[in-house]
Amino acid sequence: WTTSNGHPLPPGPPAEPFIGHIRILPSQYQWKTFAELGRKYGDIVYMHIFGRPMIVLNSILSATELMVERGANYSDRPRLVLLSEIMSWDSFLTFLPYGDRFRKYRRLMQQHFNSTAVNKFKPLQIEETHRFLKNMLDSPEQFERHIHLLNASTMMMVTYGHRVTTESDEYVRTAERAIELTVEAGSPGTHLVDFVPWLRFLPTWMPGAAFKRYAFKIRRLVRDMLDIPVNRLKEDMASKTARPSFASALLNAYEQQQTVDYSHEEDIKGVTAGIFGGMNLTQAVLMSFVLAMVLHPEAAAKAQKEIDAIVGHDRLPDFHDREYLPFVDCVMKETLRWNTPVPLGIPHRAMNSDIYRGKCIPAGTMVIANIWKMMRDEQFYLEPERFQPERFQCADSRNATLDPKSAIFGFGRRVCPGRFFSDNGIWLAMVCLLATFDFLPPIDDDGREVMPKPGFQSGFTSHPMPFKCRISRRSERAALLVRQAPTEQ
Numbered sequence: 024w025t026t027s028n029g030h031p032l033p034p035g036p037p038a039e040p041f042i043g044h045i046r047i048l049p050s051q052y053q054w055k056t057f058a059e060l061g062r063k064y065g066d067i068v069y070m071h072i073f074g075r076p077m078i079v080l081n082s083i084l085s086a087t088e089l090m091v092e093r094g095a096n097y098s099d100r101p102r103l104v105l106l107s108e109i110m111s112w113d114s115f116l117t118f119l120p121y122g123d124r125f126r127k128y129r130r131l132m133q134q135h136f137n138s139t140a141v142n143k144f145k146p147l148q149i150e151e152t153h154r155f156l157k158n159m160l161d162s163p164e165q166f167e168r169h170i171h172l173l174n175a176s177t178m179m180m181v182t183y184g185h186r187v188t189t190e191s192d193e194y195v196r197t198a199e200r201a202i203e204l205t206v207e208a209g210s211p212g213t214h215l216v217d218f219v220p221w222l223r224f225l226p227t228w229m230p231g232a233a234f235k236r237y238a239f240k241i242r243r244l245v246r247d248m249l250d251i252p253v254n255r256l257k258e259d260m261a262s263k264t265a266r267p268s269f270a271s272a273l274l275n276a277y278e279q280q281q282t283v284d285y286s287h288e289e290d291i292k293g294v295t296a297g298i299f300g301g302m303n304l305t306q307a308v309l310m311s312f313v314l315a316m317v318l319h320p321e322a323a324a325k326a327q328k329e330i331d332a333i334v335g336h337d338r339l340p341d342f343h344d345r346e347y348l349p350f351v352d353c354v355m356k357e358t359l360r361w362n363t364p365v366p367l368g369i370p371h372r373a374m375n376s377d378i379y380r381g382k383c384i385p386a387g388t389m390v391i392a393n394i395w396k397m398m399r400d401e402q403f404y405l406e407p408e409r410f411q412p413e414r415f416q417c418a419d420s421r422n423a424t425l426d427p428k429s430a431i432f433g434f435g436r437r438v439c440p441g442r443f444f445s446d447n448g449i450w451l452a453m454v455c456l457l458a459t460f461d462f463l464p465p466i467d468d469d470g471r472e473v474m475p476k477p478g479f480q481s482g483f484t485s486h487p488m489p490f491k492c493r494i495s496r497r498s499e500r501a502a503l504l505v506r507q508a509p510t511e512q
């Protein structure tokens with residue numbers, strides 16, 4: 024295909040008339056299909072669905088050259104009629120189109136979550152991690168629930184000063200329900216109304232408008248996600264019982280008119296509620312870590328040896344130990360690489376048509392970064408399917424490694440603003456777990472150890488398939504340290 028400007032489109036598989044490539048796209052594990060297409064057509068693959076163009080970037084080079092270096096053109100989000108406009112997720116930074124409101128929200132996130140600002144959250148992350156370790160000691164078999172509570176409580180404390188003590192917490196339940204129903208509605212950008220936008224004007228009572236009734240249910244939950252925590256915080260601030268938080272800092276500045284940068288409470292709701300996606304991702308990473316430690320006891324033992332030598336047995340690890348624990352960092356990087364938390368990132372959109380490597384990328388093209396494939400690029404990672412933290416120890420020309428953190432958080436002007444904060448939290452949880460617990464395979468009826476089979480769910484975020492394991496305290500001394508760890512700020 025040659026476009027009107029005389030440049031061909033990037034290569035891609037043959038399309039069917041009108042519907043384009045819709046039948047090539049599987050509903051599950053799309054990143055694997057995209058990687059196969061990449062082997063055949065190169066690291067930029069062009070496709071279209073009902074005439075709407077999309078490209079898949081299979082290499083870190085093309086993602087960097089387009090989404091970072093040409094960020095002014097590639098930082099928009101695709102127009103998702105069902106998700107953004109009907110369910111109203113477009114109140115959140117994550118789905119905002121590129122423009123003034125986006126820049127305003129990013130600036131606010133950046134002020135509080137940049138690489139130095141996140142240091143102020145460290146005492147809270149330590150406290151929440153201690154609480155988590157105590158829960159692990161009491162009921163290690165419920166590790167998934169404890170990880171969930173750790174993430175929910177840390178994020179809610181940081182953002183709204185609200186401590187989550189149970190899974191039935193009103194805000195967390197509302198947010199999880201909204202996300203669950205949204206995910207069940209199908210992949211963003213693949214619903215009929217996304218391609219035939221006038222369908223959104225169908226009255227809800229009409230046959231064929233079931234999607235709209237369903238979407239309205241989600242819209243109410245999304246509204247609650249925005250309103251409940253900020254309204255509760257305002258009550259606490261009025262009664263002088265609020266803890267300092269991201270949202271309270273924004274509300275204070277707004278009320279005292281210290282800034283003209285944001286003009287409406289709705290902005291505060293939109294920017295703070297963006298944190299929820301982060302909880303789910305940190306959960307995916309820590310669950311993958313537990314699975315990796317069960318499957319690779321040699322990696323866990325090596326990290327534990329390093330921790331014992333540096334931290335000793337009289338205290339729990341802390342942030343200031345990090346620079347002396349290089350192997351723990353390797354385990355963290357390998358965990359992030361091995362199970363990429365967001366395999367296809369969040370799609371960007373080209374605002375204007377562009378020429379790249381002699382090919383035309385039309386205006387409006389949806390740009391998908393296949394981060395899963397980038398984390399398996401043999402140019403950087405030998406035997407990419409193997410879990411091998413050592414690959415990050417010796418970056419020589421044969422095994423030149425790329426830090427997964429340069430890809431798994433996305434690219435350019437839309438790169439994850441929570442990346443420094445989650446880097447700290449994930450590291451602390453991993454190092455404390457390694458210092459105090461052993462991770463063992465479950466035992467079958469004949470008393471034999473059975474290694475769990477590693478597998479990851481398909482979906483927008485990649486979580487390990489449910490698995491069983493035994494988690495036991497490393498020693499009575501370790502258990503005592505956990506019991507004595509301070510948890511009240």
Ligand code: HEM
Nearest residue numbers: 116117297298301304364368369432433434437439441445
């Ligand atoms: C392991 C943890 C995390 C991973 C892997 C992750 C990954 C990502 C990715 C891939 C994107 C899309 C970037 C792009 O469009 O190129 C993103 C966006 C975003 N993340 Fe994260 N994230 C994590 C944790 C967090 C946390 C803890 C927060 C909140 C403090 C957060 C807040 C956001 C927001 C608000 C956006 C939307 C940014 C925008 O559209 O401009 N994330 N994240």
